[in-house]
Amino acid sequence: MLLVVIFRYRFFIIIIVNVLLLSSCSLVSVSPYDSSADKAITKLHKQTAEFFAEFTKADELGCGYSHHLPFYQNSKVSISSLLVRARAMADNHITVSQLELLSFSYANLAQLHQLGCFTLAQVNELWTSFDASFSAILTLELAKKYGR
């Protein structure tokens, strides 16, 4: 019965669905895929993975914030470059917001490190958080390439 009604009014259903889709996405616009951003994000992910991997091996003397200052400086420079590039592209507000949040996460990580050396449980939890963030950012970047 329902199928018959759907079939009979299919033309109107299509129009209504289209209107709903258009109103929900306000004429969808997502920037095109950017291979440079993809590579830079992947590189930053690798640097962060190395930082956490190295951290699990570090002795008590080498676990302090000051010993890892180059990592914080490099990640700050990398994320800043990524943000400049992302902001320069039209219709890229979602990726820009993601990168701003990632930048905020690095600042939180630095603050946390300044409070003291990380325990192994903290390192695992922090790495899981950063890995999930990078996965989500790359998911969107790759959807721009393969989702279309």
Next chain:
Amino acid sequence: MSNIKDDLGSLLLAELLVQASSNSVFNHHRVAADTQHLAEELDAINALVIAGELSEEQAGLHKQLQLNVLKIKLLAIEGVEDIALERVLDGMGRVIRRFYGN
């Protein structure tokens, strides 16, 4: 005119069904799963505070990091949905153009 409308309607409905089944247009289950995951992580952080393994200040920063992760995930879902909708609309536009022979 009515027959033409019906034929176009059938084609558009078919295209919509094909696109909706092949794209992740609606991701409410993923949003719910990610929100649930955040709640579990916040509970785990609170447990570490109670156990004395984290100070209040450290816990606050850990919670902020977890919130950032959730926001980044939600933005990814929004972007992927936008791309999927764009594809649905493109597909339907293609059907209309083909129907009218352009």
